[in-house]
Amino acid sequence: MTLPHAIVETPVFMPVGTAGSVKAVPQHLLEELDARIILGNTYHLYLRPGHELIRRMGGLHRFMSWPRAILTDSGGFQVFSLNELRKVTEDGVEFRSHLDGSTHFFSPEHSMDVQIALGSDIAMAFDECTEYPADYGRARKSLDLTLKWAARSKEHFERHKHERPWRQGVGCRGEGTEPTQPNRALEWGAVDFEGKVPSLFGIVQGGMYKDLRRESAERLVEMDFPGYAIGGLSVGEPRELTREVIAETLPLLPADKPRYVMGVGYPDEIVEYAAMGVDMMDCVLPTRAARHGLLFTSEGRLNIKNKKFAEDEGPADPNCDCLVCRRYSRAYLRHLMAAQEPLSAVLNTVHNLAFYLETMRKVREGIEAVGAA
Amino acid sequence: MTLPHAIVETPVFMPVGTAGSVKAVPQHLLEELDARIILGNTYHLYLRPGHELIRRMGGLHRFMSWPRAILTDSGGFQVFSLNELRKVTEDGVEFRSHLDGSTHFFSPEHSMDVQIALGSDIAMAFDECTEYPADYGRARKSLDLTLKWAARSKEHFERHKHERPWRQGVGCRGEGTEPTQPNRALEWGAVDFEGKVPSLFGIVQGGMYKDLRRESAERLVEMDFPGYAIGGLSVGEPRELTREVIAETLPLLPADKPRYVMGVGYPDEIVEYAAMGVDMMDCVLPTRAARHGLLFTSEGRLNIKNKKFAEDEGPADPNCDCLVCRRYSRAYLRHLMAAQEPLSAVLNTVHNLAFYLETMRKVREGIEAVGAA
Numbered sequence: 218m219t220l221p222h223a224i225v226e227t228p229v230f231m232p233v234g235t236a237g238s239v240k241a242v243p244q245h246l247l248e249e250l251d252a253r254i255i256l257g258n259t260y261h262l263y264l265r266p267g268h269e270l271i272r273r274m275g276g277l278h279r280f281m282s283w284p285r286a287i288l289t290d291s292g293g294f295q296v297f298s299l300n301e302l303r304k305v306t307e308d309g310v311e312f313r314s315h316l317d318g319s320t321h322f323f324s325p326e327h328s329m330d331v332q333i334a335l336g337s338d339i340a341m342a343f344d345e346c347t348e349y350p351a352d353y354g355r356a357r358k359s360l361d362l363t364l365k366w367a368a369r370s371k372e373h374f375e376r377h378k379h380e381r382p383w384r385q386g387v388g389c390r391g392e393g394t395e396p397t398q399p400n401r402a403l404e405w406g407a408v409d410f411e412g413k414v415p416s417l418f419g420i421v422q423g424g425m426y427k428d429l430r431r432e433s434a435e436r437l438v439e440m441d442f443p444g445y446a447i448g449g450l451s452v453g454e455p456r457e458l459t460r461e462v463i464a465e466t467l468p469l470l471p472a473d474k475p476r477y478v479m480g481v482g483y484p485d486e487i488v489e490y491a492a493m494g495v496d497m498m499d500c501v502l503p504t505r506a507a508r509h510g511l512l513f514t515s516e517g518r519l520n521i522k523n524k525k526f527a528e529d530e531g532p533a534d535p536n537c538d539c540l541v542c543r544r545y546s547r548a549y550l551r552h553l554m555a556a557q558e559p560l561s562a563v564l565n566t567v568h569n570l571a572f573y574l575e576t577m578r579k580v581r582e583g584i585e586a587v588g589a590a
Numbered sequence: 591m592t593l594p595h596a597i598v599e600t601p602v603f604m605p606v607g608t609a610g611s612v613k614a615v616p617q618h619l620l621e622e623l624d625a626r627i628i629l630g631n632t633y634h635l636y637l638r639p640g641h642e643l644i645r646r647m648g649g650l651h652r653f654m655s656w657p658r659a660i661l662t663d664s665g666g667f668q669v670f671s672l673n674e675l676r677k678v679t680e681d682g683v684e685f686r687s688h689l690d691g692s693t694h695f696f697s698p699e700h701s702m703d704v705q706i707a708l709g710s711d712i713a714m715a716f717d718e719c720t721e722y723p724a725d726y727g728r729a730r731k732s733l734d735l736t737l738k739w740a741a742r743s744k745e746h747f748e749r750h751k752h753e754r755p756w757r758q759g760v761g762c763r764g765e766g767t768e769p770t771q772p773n774r775a776l777e778w779g780a781v782d783f784e785g786k787v788p789s790l791f792g793i794v795q796g797g798m799y800k801d802l803r804r805e806s807a808e809r810l811v812e813m814d815f816p817g818y819a820i821g822g823l824s825v826g827e828p829r830e831l832t833r834e835v836i837a838e839t840l841p842l843l844p845a846d847k848p849r850y851v852m853g854v855g856y857p858d859e860i861v862e863y864a865a866m867g868v869d870m871m872d873c874v875l876p877t878r879a880a881r882h883g884l885l886f887t888s889e890g891r892l893n894i895k896n897k898k899f900a901e902d903e904g905p906a907d908p909n910c911d912c913l914v915c916r917r918y919s920r921a922y923l924r925h926l927m928a929a930q931e932p933l934s935a936v937l938n939t940v941h942n943l944a945f946y947l948e949t950m951r952k953v954r955e956g957i958e959a960v961g962a963a
Contacts (some may be wrong), residue, residue, distance in 0.1 A: 237925060240931035245913065266925045269903060282917045322820060390917040508932075540618065544655045544763040548647060552610060552639045559614035559881075559935050568887060 218475055220338040221413040223251040223286040230577045231499040232570055236261045237281045240504055241562040244283050250574050254286035256499045259331050260295035264314050268334040268419035273510035274384035275483045277338025279389040281467035291328045305473050312373045325369035336382045342370040344420045349452040356424030363422045372415040382537035383410040418444040425458055427465055434469035444475035469496055484576055503573045510554045513572045516554050526551045539571030591848055593711040594786040596659040598633040601864035603950045604872040605943055610654045611635045613877055614935040616898040617656050623947050628661035629872045632704050633668035637687050641707035647753035649709025652762040662710035667719045676703055698742035709755045715743035717793045722825040729797030736795045737809050756783040768876045791817040798831055800838055808844035817848035824853035840867055857886050864953045876946045880938035883927045886945045899924045912944030
């Protein structure tokens with residue numbers, strides 16, 4: 218995918234940088250891991266520090282000094298998952314900030330405004346993420362809303378996407394850039410944004426109902442988005458059901474446009490879905506699990522807190538080349554967790570991301586090899 | 591100073607790596623900052639993960655993958671500062687672990703055993719850090735104990751220092767090293783420890799009493815340590831008093847051996863003391879303050895949480911070349927703190943350490959220039 222801020226090879230796994238930071242990992246280490254695109258959460262950034270502030274600072278890329286690509290979700294998921302007291306109407310969702318209880322309102326139009334102000338390369342349509350389980354009537358109603366909101370999202374996005382905050386000719390700090398001005402302001406890197414605009418992807422909902430998913434996919438394709446996501450998965454359903462919905466829905470989405478499954482998954486899952494043809498995935502799992510001491514390795518998962526590692530001199534993963542596995546022992550990683558040292562989160566996360574990104578790189582190599590044969 | 595694990599130019603500021611980690615900073619970033627020697631806290635490492643475990647793993651350098659120098663304190667300070675219920679006798683100190691309340695006993699001999707097991711390049715004599723304020727009688731009594739303990743420390747250390755856990759011919763992971771074995775074990779780097787042993791420094795106490803300090807210094811010099819520290823400062827006394835005690839005590843210590851003031855200080859302090867002839871200093875200030883949002887810069891201190899920085903596009907310190915100031919804005923650093931992001935501690939700490947280490951580098955350059963002139 219050629220995006221305004223980066224060329225991204227697919228299939229790709231996107232680390233989640235919730236509030237403008239992939240937790241515990243400095244941006245230069247993300248670059249070293251060759252992450253090309255990360256996720257930003259619209260809900261969190263809207264609440265803090267605010268999309269208008271970020272717009273004034275030239276957009277999220279510049280604000281967080283991430284020169285590569287960013288995808289923002291619509292804010293819909295967190296509005297629903299972080300807020301029990303919320304009021305959904307045709308127009309949008311009224312909710313209370315989990316930070317200070319203040320009242321806010323998200324609509325398709327407002328979500329587009331926020332994402333455009335953040336300046337992501339890819340924005341997502343504002344949808345209702347159908348809960349699980351949901352009976353057919355509920356999923357039907359939810360889908361109706363999502364489809365109306367998809368149309369409104371697109372209409373508003375197309376009208377305003379040129380208002381993205383990227384400063385023509387000016388990039389942001391990142392690898393290989395040097396300050397262009399002696400006064401060390403944040404202006405540097407010559408990047409050409411002339412004529413470039415963000416893209417809006419549609420999201421397929423419909424609960425676990427095959428016909429609703431079909432209808433959702435078809436209606437979205439009629440709207441002609443530049444990319445499509447399958448949402449409403451990883452919401453508590455059994456894994457076989459996740460796979461089933463993906464298997465049924467994917468073929469209904471144009472294969473010549475990016476197809477993104479949101480919120481997945483475990484390492485074997487992302488390999489499986491990539492082999493099925495999924496182009497993009499995101500999940501907090503590698504980063505969140507890392508902070509809880511769960512490391513993903515070529516030999517399976519390990520819980521680094523386990524006392525069996527207390528004197529284990531070997532690396533977390535003997536087949537991993539990341540800076541953590543090249544340098545630190547399992548014993549040390551275990552100690553850092555036990556001692557609740559801040560470095561624990563840094564190292565565990567760097568390894569898990571390295572594992573996920575390397576896994577996807579191998580998948581891409583494999584796909585390429587198969588293509589060449 | 592030529593130490594077994596590194597050559598260290600003085601005057602030097604030593605970052606504190608309390609429990610085997612300089613909080614939030616991976617070892618390769620410490621190397622990039624050109625830190626040559628760091629501090630490990632004997633009390634904390636003794637309690638967790640334990641000095642015997644660390645010995646079995648080849649010592650603290652290997653355990654934490656820090657190939658450069660390490661200085662350990664004696665454990666004395668934390669035994670006193672972290673434990674209200676403690677029993678001091680001629681023999682040593684009985685105290686309760688702050689982790690689980692278990693009872694432990696530290697004596698000069700035991701402190702030496704622990705530090706030798708940890709394998710630091712420089713160990714410190716086990717002393718009683720006299721509290722402030724202390725009347726003359728109290729400081730007198732405390733000094734008597736410290737002097738007895740200094741002699742016992744030295745005697746025991748000299749007898750056992752050869753038992754340090756360094757593995758001949760084998761270094762530990764760090765910059766410029768590659769695994770020497772294809773099975774990726776932690777054995778690599780050819781380092782020659784043949785005949786090399788750690789050094790024990792004596793600590794001058796005596797409260798704020800000039801004559802007691804004099805006596806302490808003279809008695810220690812009689813014992814002929816390879817280096818001397820001035821302890822019992824930064825314990826709540828006014829800064830003028832700190833300076834006074836240093837000014838009076840320093841000339842009593844041999845100028846051709848390292849002279850170390852423990853637990854200082856603010857940036858202007860470390861410059862001042864270095865100019866007075868102090869060779870080594872350590873303090874949690876740059877690292878701890880960082881985690882609270884207090885950044886030290888060439889333009890003075892700034893509290894990054896302040897809302898005046900909310901849209902400040904400039905770097906923390908316009909005159910700093912560290913990875914934080916080259917890349918991130920004050921606005922972003924402020925956001926990270928407000929959002930309680932783990933990256934906040936990483937970036938703030940890297941900057942503060944860069945500032946301290948660069949400050950000392952300039953002092954060394956200045957001293958060199960003066961020497962050459």
